[in-house]
Amino acid sequence: MVVSTRILALSLFSSLVLATPLSVSNHYSRDLIVHETRDALPSGFSLTGPAPADTTLKLRIALAQKTPDAVVDALLSVSDPTSDKYGQHLSKNEAAQLAAPNPESVSAVNAWLSEHGLNATSITPAGDWLELHVNVSKANTLLGANFSVFHHGSTGQAAIRTLAYSIPASLKGHIDLVHPTTTFPEPVDSNLQLGKRAIHKPILPRTLSSNCANGTTPACLQELYNIPTTPASVPSNKLAVTGRFGNNAHYAFLQEFLKQYRPDMDPSTNFTVTLLDDGNNDQDQPSVSEGELDIQYTVGLATNVSVDYVMVGIKWQDGALEGYLDEVNYLLSLDNPPQVLTTSYGMPEDSLPFNLTDKLCKAYAQLGARGVSILYAAGDSGVGCEQNSTSFVPTFPSNCPYAPTYQADAVTGYLTQLSSSTQANSTLGRFNATGRGFPDVSAKADSFLVWENGTASLFGTSAASPTFASVIALLNDRLAQKGQSPLGFLNPWLYSKAAGALNDITEGKSNIECNGDNVGFEAVKGWDPVTGLGTPDFNKLLGVLGL
Numbered sequence: 001m002v003v004s005t006r007i008l009a010l011s012l013f014s015s016l017v018l019a020t021p022l023s024v025s026n027h028y029s030r031d032l033i034v035h036e037t038r039d040a041l042p043s044g045f046s047l048t049g050p051a052p053a054d055t056t057l058k059l060r061i062a063l064a065q066k067t068p069d070a071v072v073d074a075l076l077s078v079s080d081p082t083s084d085k086y087g088q089h090l091s092k093n094e095a096a097q098l099a100a101p102n103p104e105s106v107s108a109v110n111a112w113l114s115e116h117g118l119n120a121t122s123i124t125p126a127g128d129w130l131e132l133h134v135n136v137s138k139a140n141t142l143l144g145a146n147f148s149v150f151h152h153g154s155t156g157q158a159a160i161r162t163l164a165y166s167i168p169a170s171l172k173g174h175i176d177l178v179h180p181t182t183t184f185p186e187p188v189d190s191n192l193q194l195g196k197r198a199i200h201k202p203i204l205p206r207t208l209s210s211n212c213a214n215g216t217t218p219a220c221l222q223e224l225y226n227i228p229t230t231p232a233s234v235p236s237n238k239l240a241v242t243g244r245f246g247n248n249a250h251y252a253f254l255q256e257f258l259k260q261y262r263p264d265m266d267p268s269t270n271f272t273v274t275l276l277d278d279g280n281n282d283q284d285q286p287s288v289s290e291g292e293l294d295i296q297y298t299v300g301l302a303t304n305v306s307v308d309y310v311m312v313g314i315k316w317q318d319g320a321l322e323g324y325l326d327e328v329n330y331l332l333s334l335d336n337p338p339q340v341l342t343t344s345y346g347m348p349e350d351s352l353p354f355n356l357t358d359k360l361c362k363a364y365a366q367l368g369a370r371g372v373s374i375l376y377a378a379g380d381s382g383v384g385c386e387q388n389s390t391s392f393v394p395t396f397p398s399n400c401p402y403a404p405t406y407q408a409d410a411v412t413g414y415l416t417q418l419s420s421s422t423q424a425n426s427t428l429g430r431f432n433a434t435g436r437g438f439p440d441v442s443a444k445a446d447s448f449l450v451w452e453n454g455t456a457s458l459f460g461t462s463a464a465s466p467t468f469a470s471v472i473a474l475l476n477d478r479l480a481q482k483g484q485s486p487l488g489f490l491n492p493w494l495y496s497k498a499a500g501a502l503n504d505i506t507e508g509k510s511n512i513e514c515n516g517d518n519v520g521f522e523a524v525k526g527w528d529p530v531t532g533l534g535t536p537d538f539n540k541l542l543g544v545l546g547l
Ligand SMILES: *[C@@H]1O[C@H](CO)[C@@H](O)[C@H](O)[C@H]1NC(C)=O
Pocket: 022, 047, 048, 049, 050, 051, 146, 147, 148, 149
């Protein structure tokens, strides 16, 4: 499910204090030049007034990396099966060095802050992100900004943002961006519920066996994809699951799920929880489905792989991106990060600023260069479509590119088939054919039976992502048993050696209506933007790995 925008409505700022007028007396103000602006407020937001001068802002400063391409180059070199560096993943320090800013950038920015009596802390191993706690009045002076309170009408949420900010001219090229400034949070739409319960009739293609007769269960997926029930055995092999927006996972529900659907497993098989940004692991909080689904279909499929649930606290004022940033920076800070990360959240790309998402994609690239396989749900809305628009809406972070030369042939092959199909006239022109194609892979995603104080039947790419991630974690265990490196960034391998070991899905339409037109892509032979390269086959993938 693509949901990023579900955040609790809070009403802060009940009493507004007048802001101190913008100071223009500081000597840095004279050579401040505008760095980022936004022309209009995002839909639904309106200006309330100046932000209280004494409110503390937590600003993040992204420093320019010394060699911006170094991380992605290293990523491709250790992830391309034809490279002689394949599998030679980087250590924490090696990756951090490649992502590091110039020492001159660090000292120039620190000198500027120190002139203002401020002190920032590095929040990444590479030192490319700084965190600064500063009040509104000081932030306005520092950045020539006008931080104000903006309310989102239908949700009642408020956020402190500025429509423009500046940096000293001498720091151009040293600072990539300051956040949160001009990027607004994604508003919460109350009907966009994460993990919404959807009891509906199982779709049962005739080829499915009786194991799938009553809904999708671990036994069903094990049979469909040849996923072994044999427990993994290498203690260092780990899988992380992202939790967001208060979607906690209940220990007791997992235990009941295992009793019912994995009677061969020890029902006390557990998961650990890591809390970031005041994430909440209150087991008395009612279930909101997504967390239970993601945990039950990793612990329940990646048999005996250690699963850590990384719960990122609700920080709606900071926007959903802030949570992704904190999570990836946390994983980068670990000496031995989990080798697989699955995330069932995402958001429409068109609402996000390129420069910030680019920084996030590069952080994922760094994690990939260290040998972590990162899986993101691509979203349940197919090609997506915004009201009154004829363009498709890709989802972030599933669209992170990492220079997708690995998929060039696959995408060209698809576009050739598309151009001669009956779909062509209604579909071409609604997407940028030079961009990254996704999804890369797929898995069954309907009628997943989940225990949440009763049985729920859930669907969506939220279900497919943990399933595929579990397959990768079990493959990593087999590799580790032989002393080999984990699979790491999967795509170059998937699009070359592994493509033949996936079940190519060749029929079916995404069937998405875009303002009344049926313009969805179709599944075809080979890669397509509905099912990617196909669904996993554990045994065939093992064969490709020579195991
Ligand atoms: C700053 O924004 C406030 C609204 O928040 C507005 O009233 C004020 O005129 C702005 N100040 C400047 C200098 O633009």
